[in-house]
Amino acid sequence: MARKRKRVMPGFGLTFGCCVLYLGLIVLIPISTIFASSAGMTWENFWATITSRRVMAAYKLSFMASFLAALVNVVFGFIVTWALVRYRFPGRKLIDAMVDLPFALPTAVAGICLATIYARTGWLGGLLEPLGIKVAYNQAGIVIALIFIGLPFVVRTVQPVLEDLGQDVEDAAACLGASRWQTFRRIILPELTPALLAGFALAFARGLGEYGSVIFIAGNIPMKSEIAPLLIITKLEEYNTPGATAIAVVMLAASFIMLFAINTIQRWSSRHMER
């Protein structure tokens, strides 16, 4: 029955074919070479590479820092979005445009800038140093760089949804006696949860893969502030391609599982939305 069913919208075959071909050429085939390359290793060798203490520390750091940065971005990205959508103030369009800067700026430039101001001799670093807070060349620096990179993902996913959220549901809640906080907690937040999760997933994924900005501010001390992507580059520079791809395979698998999980939660949280 399904095979013969007529579709109202023509062109399914063509567009689906394009979709598969495109994804294959651009995404799947390049990524599959990672598996092909690491397949040359023996299982013991592979296992030893991915479970070595230095690699494990890098994984932990990469995932933790990305997670933390995405979390911070969800909170503050939401506040930025709220201000941009709900209020009219001079310079709003300018600030709106500034949100996209992390998209456009070469990440290495961002890393160098951040390292400069957060270093002991820099503006902010000089202020934080006496308080015993060391940001640059430290794990905190990695999180800061990832926050910088991830912000637009959260803002740009939440913004259209918040703009779409009608004023009348808030009015309705107010008439029914809800306080501003109750309206936010019970009406606005649930409506935005799917978008916030999507923004979180994007920022998190971006953080995992980020390399350029992080290496300039991280200090790259093995076991302490060395991220997984850097370790991959290091292995490559040692001509240890199988070792590099082994680390990449684990990164890939882990991030795919996490993104899939977040997407599932997101779908679940939007189960009652109109399609």
Added chain:
Amino acid sequence: MSIEVTNIIKSFNEQPVLKDISLRVDTGELVALLGPSGCGKTTLLRVIAGLELPDSGRIMLHDEDVAKVQAGKRKVGFVFQHYALFRHMTVFENVAFGLRVRRGASRLAKGAIRQKVTKLLQLIQMENLADRYPHQLSGGQRQRVALVRALAVEPKILLLDEPFGSLDARVRQELRTWLRKLHDEIHLTGIFVTHDQEEALEVADRVVVMDQGKIEQVGTPQEVFHNPASEFVMTFLGNVNLFHGRVEDGKITLGQAGSATDTQIITRLFVRPHDFEVSRTPAADNFQAAILRINAAGPNVRLELKSRFNEEFAADISHELARSLNLNAGDTVYVKPRNVRVFPPNHKAD
């Protein structure tokens, strides 16, 4: 609980929306705010609910000034034009919302909330749809949920903004009758906004006709329909024919051929379609007209006519009369207006 607004003025971006509105609604009354879109009727409703603050003027609910009282504390139920249901909540949770957000002594126990919501859902015969989400309901069902959601907090006043505006004709008629019955049972003070004159005349105890931020007339449906206070009310309520004519010594002459003499005033004359006598014989008090079209589908036969003064108009006559006159398009008939209305020409100027 009575509603009294006095000298309400409200502008948006220096565009006046409400120009000095004063209105009193007595306890238990159901009043319709009727007017074309943009006349300020919805704004007036929102001002009463506390969703909008007036630039000046006073709002008294049950003889208490509510200027400083927040919307949620005014004991006002508000039904929004597009329902404004919470789409991430089930029907049950939507109705329960107003009870769940209560704090302090007025807070009900879980069981009491369940009982109350179930009773309200029974009232709209939707207790078996309690677990549905709003997008799984029809327009009429959503509107009823919106209504009982507002009623759940036991408001003393119910305000409805175009309650049936986006429903199809049959559901609309049904809900209209239902609303009237409900109002008679629970006896709230109610105001509803509508641009549909039929709805206003059928459901309301009194009708407030508004235009361009001002109240044109307040009265019972009979009063506003049969004794319109202005040209606007006359043309807005029901079909009406416009003629040009002259008035001299209280005598009205149709047609505007030639210029008026000093003692004559050229004026606009209004006649409702059902206020015509149609015959086949000329007389001193009727005038000649040609039939352009006949539409017999409906309780009356509608004749589209062209007078000998070249003005097109419509007349409604009974099916019996139409049959006995044996009318056909193109025929000539003689028409006598029974009830001609003239309004002071300066009325629109202010």
